[in-house]
Amino acid sequence: MKTKKIEIGLIAALSGLVATPGCNKQEPPSAMCYDVMVEEYMDYVCSHCNNTIKGKYGSWMIRNINTIEEFVTQMKTLGYDVVLEKTEFCPICSKKNIENPVLIFNIRFSEEAEYHTVRSNIINEYQCLYEFLLNPDEYSETADERKIAIIQKMTGLGEDLKIEE
Numbered sequence: 001m002k003t004k005k006i007e008i009g010l011i012a013a014l015s016g017l018v019a020t021p022g023c024n025k026q027e028p029p030s031a032m033c034y035d036v037m038v039e040e041y042m043d044y045v046c047s048h049c050n051n052t053i054k055g056k057y058g059s060w061m062i063r064n065i066n067t068i069e070e071f072v073t074q075m076k077t078l079g080y081d082v083v084l085e086k087t088e089f090c091p092i093c094s095k096k097n098i099e100n101p102v103l104i105f106n107i108r109f110s111e112e113a114e115y116h117t118v119r120s121n122i123i124n125e126y127q128c129l130y131e132f133l134l135n136p137d138e139y140s141e142t143a144d145e146r147k148i149a150i151i152q153k154m155t156g157l158g159e160d161l162k163i164e165e
Contacts, residue, residue: 046090053090064123065089068103071126075107078133082107083115107155109163116156129154136163 039058044065046053065086072084087093088101105126106115120126128150132139139161143151151161 044089046086046093048087048093049090051090051092057089061121064121065103067123068121068126071123071130072105074130075133080107080133081109081111081115105154109155118154120154125150125154132161136161 039060041055042057042059042062043055044053044057044062045051069084072082075082083106085104085106088098088104091097094101102119103121105118105120107118107129108115118125128147132143132147132151132155139151148159148161151157152159155161155163157163
């Protein structure tokens with residue numbers, strides 16, 4: 001019986017359902033019992049064309065996009081040339097229905113330079129980049145290898161993480 005419950009929990013986890021701890025009344029509470037909740041889908045309004053995409057994206061995805069937008073806005077207030085493209089989330093702007101859309105982030109450190117482009121929906125990567133951009137010289141001295149790899153991915157900078165202006 002326990003094996004069946006583990007399999008059901010695994011299936012729920014792998015299928016993208018959100019599980020919250022809970023148990024039926026017949027058994028004592030344990031780490032093996034869950035009440036499965038279905039993700040709430042929300043409408044998404046494209047900031048580019050104002051098209052409303054009804055019920056396609058989960059609330060967690062909308063929250064992620066909003067949080068990432070906040071980090072990009074903060075990078076702009078620091079004076080960096082950054083652009084966040086969300087066109088893949090809109091079938092009108094992308095001219096197709098993309099199954100797993102991704103945010104497209106562009107950054108450059110000089111008007112003469114080409115934009116470095118990264119595709120990412122991961123909040124932590126934008127947060128790490130923002131923390132780096134707050135004080136690049138100090139950050140590169142204290143960051144661990146994982147964070148340095150994220151900065152390199154997000155900026156296209158080399159191992160020394162020096163921003164050439």
